[in-house]
Amino acid sequence: MISDSTYKDKEKDILYYEENIAKILDRAVKLFRRTNLEELAEKWDRILKTYNSKKHQ
Numbered sequence: 001m002i003s004d005s006t007y008k009d010k011e012k013d014i015l016y017y018e019e020n021i022a023k024i025l026d027r028a029v030k031l032f033r034r035t036n037l038e039e040l041a042e043k044w045d046r047i048l049k050t051y052n053s054k055k056h057q
Contacts, residue, residue, distance in 0.1 A: 018055055025051060 032041035
């Protein structure tokens, strides 16, 4: 049986990784814009927006 503290630790880990995924996507969008790769920036920005909307459902 999984204890409550183990469950809460796993929940914290998941939230931590979800935040990192969003940060990575955001940084990628900024990098693509700085390097004039607008097409990639727009695609990754859509991915980030989709990820954020799905995460908050």
